[in-house]
Amino acid sequence: MGIEAVSRLLMLCALLFLPLAGMAEDFTIQDMQGKTHHLSDYRGRWVLVNFWATWCPPCRREIPDLISLQKTHKDLAVIGVAVDYDSEKAVGDFVRREGINYPIVLGNEAVFAQIGQMQVLPTSYLYSPTGEKVAYQEGALTKESIENYIKSKQGR
Numbered sequence: 001m002g003i004e005a006v007s008r009l010l011m012l013c014a015l016l017f018l019p020l021a022g023m024a025e026d027f028t029i030q031d032m033q034g035k036t037h038h039l040s041d042y043r044g045r046w047v048l049v050n051f052w053a054t055w056c057p058p059c060r061r062e063i064p065d066l067i068s069l070q071k072t073h074k075d076l077a078v079i080g081v082a083v084d085y086d087s088e089k090a091v092g093d094f095v096r097r098e099g100i101n102y103p104i105v106l107g108n109e110a111v112f113a114q115i116g117q118m119q120v121l122p123t124s125y126l127y128s129p130t131g132e133k134v135a136y137q138e139g140a141l142t143k144e145s146i147e148n149y150i151k152s153k154q155g156r
Contacts, residue, residue, distance in 0.1 A: 026131070027114040029079070031103035032092060037079060039131055046076040046150055047127040051107065051118045053084045054094045058140035059122040063098055065143035070102040075129070076150070083107035083121065128153070 026040045039047065050066060052059035070078045082091045082104055095104050105111060112118075116125055119138060126135040126149070135149065 027111075029081075029105045029111055029114065031079075031105050032088065032095070033103070035103065037103060037105075039127060042077050042127070043131060044129050045074075046129060048076060048078045048124055048146065049081060049115055049127070050078065050122055050124045051081045051083055052122045053082065054091060055084075056121045060098075062122060062140045062142070063100065065141070065146075067099065067101050068143050069146060073147075076146070078102040080104045081107045081111055081115070083118070 026038055028036060028038050030036050048066075048069070050062075052063075054060075066078050066080070069076055080100065080102055085091045085106070088106060091104065091106065116123075116133075116136065122140055124137045124141055125133055126137075126146075128134045134153070137145075
């Protein structure tokens with residue numbers, strides 16, 4: 001890979017997450033298994049909330065990276081929010097078939113009001129270990145982009 005390609009790649013990684021300011025309000029959401037999740041439950045860990053849909057090709061492409069992040073990073077929790085779905089059963093079948101290992105919440109207006117809106121799928125919000133909503137990404141993300149972002153913030 002040439003120096004120009006590396007430079008473009010680094011610039012792209014830097015732009016993947018757009019910064020946000022301010023503390024997040026403590027959200028309360030319930031996953032498909034009936035477990036309630038509060039942002040405050042995750043203090044001391046990064047939290048990635050990912051809005052996705054079963055029919056969305058970019059969403060489907062990023063799922064293996066989200067599974068890997070959930071499996072390998074004890075300092076990071078992934079929560080998926082399924083949106084624009086036909087039925088709870090269809091989402092559950094998809095989750096089982098894909099081997100998704102992180103909690104899945106069925107998106108609705110109450111969830112959007114607590115976490116945020118999206119214009120495109122997928123959209124992700126990243127919370128710092130102190131509960132601050134620090135970044136969001138419209139469009140697909142990668143394991144590498146999340147790891148690089150977190151590493152850049154831990155080095156400060």
